[in-house]
Amino acid sequence: MNSKNSHNISKTISPPVIILLILFTAAIIISVFLSVNLKRKTVEIDELSKTNKTYSEKNTNLNKIISEQSVSIEDLNSQLAFFSTPEEGAEDSEASIPADNNTQNGAGSESHQNLYAASKNNALNSLQKKAYLTFDDGPSNLTPVVLDILDQYNAKATFFVIGTTNEEYQQYYKAIVDRGHTLALHSYTHNYNKIYASVDTFLDDYQQLFDLVYEKTGVIPSLFRFPGGSKNAYNKTVRSSIMDEMENRGFIFYDWNVSCGDGSSAATRDSIYQKVMDEVKSYKHPVILMHDGQGHQATIDALPDIMKSLSEQGYTFESLNTDLSPVQFPR
Numbered sequence: 001m002n003s004k005n006s007h008n009i010s011k012t013i014s015p016p017v018i019i020l021l022i023l024f025t026a027a028i029i030i031s032v033f034l035s036v037n038l039k040r041k042t043v044e045i046d047e048l049s050k051t052n053k054t055y056s057e058k059n060t061n062l063n064k065i066i067s068e069q070s071v072s073i074e075d076l077n078s079q080l081a082f083f084s085t086p087e088e089g090a091e092d093s094e095a096s097i098p099a100d101n102n103t104q105n106g107a108g109s110e111s112h113q114n115l116y117a118a119s120k121n122n123a124l125n126s127l128q129k130k131a132y133l134t135f136d137d138g139p140s141n142l143t144p145v146v147l148d149i150l151d152q153y154n155a156k157a158t159f160f161v162i163g164t165t166n167e168e169y170q171q172y173y174k175a176i177v178d179r180g181h182t183l184a185l186h187s188y189t190h191n192y193n194k195i196y197a198s199v200d201t202f203l204d205d206y207q208q209l210f211d212l213v214y215e216k217t218g219v220i221p222s223l224f225r226f227p228g229g230s231k232n233a234y235n236k237t238v239r240s241s242i243m244d245e246m247e248n249r250g251f252i253f254y255d256w257n258v259s260c261g262d263g264s265s266a267a268t269r270d271s272i273y274q275k276v277m278d279e280v281k282s283y284k285h286p287v288i289l290m291h292d293g294q295g296h297q298a299t300i301d302a303l304p305d306i307m308k309s310l311s312e313q314g315y316t317f318e319s320l321n322t323d324l325s326p327v328q329f330p331r
């Protein structure tokens, strides 16, 4: 009976069933193996995600550093542009200056135009565009017209004045001051042969102008501009002695880096406008030479358009002062 039963059981578990059992067991083992593997892969993916995130953050930081460096480079470039040597065309032809006026820029200064210490750069190291309009040889009948145009643009400018005995014109010294502009010295006589004869004749002329300006305004000017610019054919032998003398007395002289060209009798309203627009492109802080002396009607005609265009280009109009690093031709 027993043997019959056992025979029956062994007969019940047939080979196909055994194969099925083996396959089932194998399937369980494989699925466990795959599950473990999947979990491991998930952990790896998590780690890769974290690494990716770290690299993204590093990338963002690097981009930030690069953009900061770009701003610095841009700023340095603007400083270099400001301190570049004035172009040959930037002449003050307000008097008949012989042609060699423009040939005296030494080779040394051409090749060392970036050689300025930080302190020399600071004052004008501003990202903001500022135009410094300067008017020489006034006051004249044109001066009040200039003052009105400046007011329309809420602009401040600098007037390098000469001496005059005309009582009406003499009132304009004070008008310049009262309306917030800088009053600066140019020359009483504007007579090249006389003022550049010696240091003393220069000082005599300046004393006369200084006294007149002080009498009419109560202001003691700090800035001045050499007639013909600091480097001209008339002052070759005395310029450096005059500079020393004036600087010892605390005066600061200004040349210019943009000239409107109104010293030439051929200058027209259009040529004056165009010359300023062409030259101003190189400067974030242009110091622009113009004239409000008698006979410069073309300059006054061009002035509103010049100011309108410069305003549209983002320039504001400021007066020169003693805090700025002065624009001077190479000595």
Ligand SMILES: [Zn+2]
Pocket (backbone or CB within 6 Å): 094, 136, 137, 186, 190, 227, 228
């Ligand atoms: Zn002049």
